[in-house]
Amino acid sequence: MLNKLAFAGIKSRLKDYVVLFSGLVMSSAIFYMFEALATNQSFIKNNTSVSGASFIFQLGAVLLTIITLVYIFYANSFLMSMRRHDYGMFMMLGAKQRKIGQLILLETVVIGVIASVIGILVGWLLTGTLGNFMMSVVIGSRLKHFSAFYLPAVVTTVGLYLGLFLIAGVVNWLSLTKTQVLQLLKGDQQPNRPVLKPVLQVVQVIGGLILLAVGYYCMAHVQTIGLFAILIALVTIVSGTYFLFNAIFIWLVLLLKRTSWATKGLNTFTLSQLQFRIRNYTKMLSVVSILFALALGAITVGIGFHRQIDLMANVNSPYTMAIPDATTVTQKRVDQLKLATKATYQQKETKTTVYYNAAELKTTPLQRVTTTLAELQKQHRSNVTVHYGTMSTTQLQKNPVDLELLQSGAQQTKIAKVVSAAQFARIKGTAHKLLVFRVANLKADQQALKTIQKGENLAAGTVLPGGYGMLVLSTAIYGGLEFMGLFLGIAFLAMLASCLMFKILSGASSDKQRYNMLNKLGTRGGILRRSINREVGVLFTLPGIVGVIHVLFGLQLFKLLMINPYDQIWIPFTIFILLYIIYYVITVRLYERIVLPEIQINN
Amino acid sequence: MNANAVVSVRDLHKTYGKAGEKQYEALKGIDFDVQPGEFVGIMGASGSGKSTLLNILATLDQPTSGKVTIDQQDVTTLKGNQIADFRAKKVGFIFQDFNLLENLTNYENIALPLSLQNMASSKIKMAVDAVASQLSIAETLPKYPTEISGGQKQRVAAARALVAQPTILFGDEPTGALDSNSARDLLEMLTSVNHEQRVPVLLVTHDPFSASYCQRILFIKDGKIGQTLHREGRTQQAFYQEILDALGTFN
Numbered sequence: 001m002l003n004k005l006a007f008a009g010i011k012s013r014l015k016d017y018v019v020l021f022s023g024l025v026m027s028s029a030i031f032y033m034f035e036a037l038a039t040n041q042s043f044i045k046n047n048t049s050v051s052g053a054s055f056i057f058q059l060g061a062v063l064l065t066i067i068t069l070v071y072i073f074y075a076n077s078f079l080m081s082m083r084r085h086d087y088g089m090f091m092m093l094g095a096k097q098r099k100i101g102q103l104i105l106l107e108t109v110v111i112g113v114i115a116s117v118i119g120i121l122v123g124w125l126l127t128g129t130l131g132n133f134m135m136s137v138v139i140g141s142r143l144k145h146f147s148a149f150y151l152p153a154v155v156t157t158v159g160l161y162l163g164l165f166l167i168a169g170v171v172n173w174l175s176l177t178k179t180q181v182l183q184l185l186k187g188d189q190q191p192n193r194p195v196l197k198p199v200l201q202v203v204q205v206i207g208g209l210i211l212l213a214v215g216y217y218c219m220a221h222v223q224t225i226g227l228f229a230i231l232i233a234l235v236t237i238v239s240g241t242y243f244l245f246n247a248i249f250i251w252l253v254l255l256l257k258r259t260s261w262a263t264k265g266l267n268t269f270t271l272s273q274l275q276f277r278i279r280n281y282t283k284m285l286s287v288v289s290i291l292f293a294l295a296l297g298a299i300t301v302g303i304g305f306h307r308q309i310d311l312m313a314n315v316n317s318p319y320t321m322a323i324p325d326a327t328t329v330t331q332k333r334v335d336q337l338k339l340a341t342k343a344t345y346q347q348k349e350t351k352t353t354v355y356y357n358a359a360e361l362k363t364t365p366l367q368r369v370t371t372t373l374a375e376l377q378k379q380h381r382s383n384v385t386v387h388y389g390t391m392s393t394t395q396l397q398k399n400p401v402d403l404e405l406l407q408s409g410a411q412q413t414k415i416a417k418v419v420s421a422a423q424f425a426r427i428k429g430t431a432h433k434l435l436v437f438r439v440a441n442l443k444a445d446q447q448a449l450k451t452i453q454k455g456e457n458l459a460a461g462t463v464l465p466g467g468y469g470m471l472v473l474s475t476a477i478y479g480g481l482e483f484m485g486l487f488l489g490i491a492f493l494a495m496l497a498s499c500l501m502f503k504i505l506s507g508a509s510s511d512k513q514r515y516n517m518l519n520k521l522g523t524r525g526g527i528l529r530r531s532i533n534r535e536v537g538v539l540f541t542l543p544g545i546v547g548v549i550h551v552l553f554g555l556q557l558f559k560l561l562m563i564n565p566y567d568q569i570w571i572p573f574t575i576f577i578l579l580y581i582i583y584y585v586i587t588v589r590l591y592e593r594i595v596l597p598e599i600q601i602n603n
Numbered sequence: 604m605n606a607n608a609v610v611s612v613r614d615l616h617k618t619y620g621k622a623g624e625k626q627y628e629a630l631k632g633i634d635f636d637v638q639p640g641e642f643v644g645i646m647g648a649s650g651s652g653k654s655t656l657l658n659i660l661a662t663l664d665q666p667t668s669g670k671v672t673i674d675q676q677d678v679t680t681l682k683g684n685q686i687a688d689f690r691a692k693k694v695g696f697i698f699q700d701f702n703l704l705e706n707l708t709n710y711e712n713i714a715l716p717l718s719l720q721n722m723a724s725s726k727i728k729m730a731v732d733a734v735a736s737q738l739s740i741a742e743t744l745p746k747y748p749t750e751i752s753g754g755q756k757q758r759v760a761a762a763r764a765l766v767a768q769p770t771i772l773f774g775d776e777p778t779g780a781l782d783s784n785s786a787r788d789l790l791e792m793l794t795s796v797n798h799e800q801r802v803p804v805l806l807v808t809h810d811p812f813s814a815s816y817c818q819r820i821l822f823i824k825d826g827k828i829g830q831t832l833h834r835e836g837r838t839q840q841a842f843y844q845e846i847l848d849a850l851g852t853f854n
Contacts, residue, residue, distance in 0.1 A: 040739050263718050263724035263727055264718060265721060266718070268715070269715070272706045273706060460787075518715075519661060520690070520696060521719070522689065522691030522716065522719065523685040524683075524684045525689065574790070576615065
């Protein structure tokens with residue numbers, strides 16, 4: 001009988017359950033997709049270019065797991081908010097606590113299992129289509145040995161979700177059996193009367209700001225403090241954000257309530273709505289602002305890495321390729337390119353050393369990149385100009401590292417030495433010719449360069465020295481990072497928005513009565529909607545602003561990996577904020593559909 | 604039809620259910636007027652249609668046919684925002700379950716109808732203080748509804764209904780959730796408001812004691828007005844007895 005009642009309860013709130021389900025399905029689909037891409041061993045092994053990114057993917061998986069934990073916590077509280085009243089009623093009708101407990105556990109786990117199974121199916125589909133497409137765009141080639149279905153990923157996803165929902169179910173059970181029946185029935189009606197304690201408030205604000213400052217400082221000085229700094233930053237920024245929200249949010253609401261603006265229209269009501277659940281909201285807003293920062297940061301960094309690829313290829317070496325003993329076929333191919341510079345150097349190779357002819361290096365000097373890192377940081381990534389100069393023989397004699405960098409294969413480990421023409425002639429060793437050249441436009445000749453490199457029959461996973469090789473390598477590494485940044489960014493965004501959505505919608509059932517009362521009192525529909533827009537708008541805007549500030553400071557961290565992480569950040573910011581606004585609109589619409597009285601007489 | 608009537612109801616019908624489906628006729632032709640300053644009760648068993656009638660009068664529901672005029676305005680032709688504005692300005696409504704917003708203080712609850720009209724906050728304060736002292740709830744103003752008793756809650760609700768100086772005050776079983784002392788307090792307060800401010804009151808109730816405060820009682824049975832009682836100078840005790848007798852024969 002009770003089971004029947006429980007089922008009827010679900011049926012009557014199908015709309016809310018659809019929201020919950022779609023959120024959970026999306027979350028598990030994202031998790032599966034990431035696992036399938038990041039941990040698929042056969043795929044990683046067979047795509048040498050991807051293996052560099054493997055570690056980064058593991059890191060991403062850990063982050064994603066943490067976020068999923070937070071997410072499920074909110075999803076679960078949303079579920080409970082929908083069921084509290086029903087459970088209270090069952091208890092009032094005389095249902096035993098044990099029975100109710102079983103019911104809660106069963107319901108929570110069943111929802112978890114169904115959501116994760118559907119999620120994996122969706123994730124499978126997405127991995128095969130979207131994931132594959134994204135990977136191929138970023139990494140540059142179609143993927144080999146890639147299958148969208150990967151059993152260990154399925155096991156991990158099901159395991160994680162089942163485990164989390166079991167825990168959630170038990171927690172629900174415990175919390176519910178401890179709650180009085182009356183509280184279950186009237187749960188949300190206890191008003192929260194925040195009192196302004198100016199001293200405490202000020203202490204919290206100052207403390208929060210100090211904690212944030214420490215966190216930001218740590219992120220900017222990771223190089224000197226070490227990786228421990230990231231841990232410190234994580235703790236201080238999270239707690240600092242919480243204190244700041246706790247102090248300022250309450251203060252702001254109470255202050256606004258005293259103004260004459262508050263007495264206009266529904267403003268008092270809107271402010272009271274915020275004040276009513278202020279404690280819950282500060283916690284959630286801190287979490288959301290951190291999630292916001294992670295998501296926006298990941299997307300910014302991801303897009304930043306993409307621009308990094310070209311840059312690395314252009315500034316890494318003055319030459320596009322250095323080919324030892326080029327065949328006639330290769331030489332012909334090279335001549336067909338649009339060349340900026342080209343030279344051939346004699347080499348004599350012994351067991352430990354590669355010798356170069358100083359006379360030759362004098363007539364055709366070796367080139368070098370003269371643009372400094374500092375100059376590059378000032379440039380816009382979209383069109384980088386790199387300047388080249390030449391190196392004198394004496395410079396090379398003193399420090400032949402520029403020559404060593406052009407050596408490949410067996411020569412890679414040997415030292416370079418520049419000797420006079422006479423000495424060069426006397427050295428006994430195998431003679432080689434090193435062909436070096438730079439194309440005018442790396443991007444334009446990429447395909448032809450690929451053919452040339454292929455013709456050289458290199459060992460698997462190695463590249464020829466020079467800009468093109470760097471392009472291939474950095475595409476693998478930064479491409480992986482870029483993919484992960486974008487993927488995690490979108491995943492975090494989706495989850496943070498759903499967290500907010502769940503949190504806001506959790507309160508919707510009790511708000512329903514309030515909006516109904518307001519309707520009876522003669523409040524225009526437009527005014528009701530405006531009140532909702534504002535209330536939800538505040539909840540979206542505040543963590544958004546704080547999140548943006550976090551990101552602006554947090555990007556300091558990436559100075560280790562990127563030349564200028566702040567370059568053109570308006571692009572990812574705009575994309576991200578647009579997506580965020582879409583989530584806001586969806587939340588408002590859903591909220592309105594739940595709380596606004598259904599029969600507004602309009603004839 | 605009396606030209607002075609504050610409320611005038613003519614041939615009011617309400618049918619639930621769409622055409623072709625199983626239909627239920629809740630109101631089958633109701634006619635009555637409420638004169639300025641009158642205190643009118645509507646009685647009837649549950650399911651008799653009295654709540655439907657009140658909902659239509661308060662523009663919370665729409666009739667299938669018929670005409671309802673309040674303050675010379677045909678309320679059945681109002682649309683969208685007009686309905687909301689009408690409710691806010693012309694109608695005061697006291698509900699059985701108070702319908703106070705528990706996240707607003709009592710002051711804010713009472714001020715709400717005036718805030719909705721974008722009145723200046725100083726004027727709002729004057730109006731709220733006036734109505735609160737009239738109903739003796741001045742000391743509860745800074746509290747929240749959950750912090751006061753049921754009787755006080757209903758007084759706050761009454762203050763909210765009166766603060767915008769409505770043309771008519773509707774009560775939907777306003778004493779239904781109150782103990783007998785609080786109920787008596789509330790009814791006496793309504794009576795004095797009715798006397799002093801000449802606000803007509805229309806009370807829906809099934810409680811004979813509440814009804815005995817009215818000047819005129821309409822009995823509704825099966826969607827029609829079956830009987831009308833007038834107090835006409837009798838003592839409240841005598842009128843109460845008459846209502847009990849009427850209920851005995853009526854049901």
